[in-house]
Amino acid sequence: MPVILSTIETFRGLGRSNVIEIIILLNKGPMAVFKIAQLLDIDTSLVSTRLNWLLYAGIVEFEERGKFTIYKLRKDMPAPARKSVNAVLRVTRDDK
Numbered sequence: 001m002p003v004i005l006s007t008i009e010t011f012r013g014l015g016r017s018n019v020i021e022i023i024i025l026l027n028k029g030p031m032a033v034f035k036i037a038q039l040l041d042i043d044t045s046l047v048s049t050r051l052n053w054l055l056y057a058g059i060v061e062f063e064e065r066g067k068f069t070i071y072k073l074r075k076d077m078p079a080p081a082r083k084s085v086n087a088v089l090r091v092t093r094d095d096k
Helices: 007-014 019-027 033-040 044-056 079-094
Strands: 060-065 068-073
Touching: 019 033, 019 044, 019 068, 019 079, 033 044, 033 068, 044 060, 044 068
Parallel strands: none
Antiparallel strands: 060 068
């Protein structure tokens, strides 16, 4: 069960390296850890660490598909997390 983080805690976590990039990728659709690592050109262990934080924050969920773990943004994420994610996606969309 995810822990509901405050908006400040959520933004603090979003400031961690690569978390925002992972959210942007997952906003496009579900994705395996190895694919995220490949697209961001970072180690799978770092991706897993960041995804664990996002899971703890209630932002993502996962399912096992054979030997792969597939992550996606939760549709029912807690309100503070949803606010933070929406803000990140809005800012990154506006930057284009």
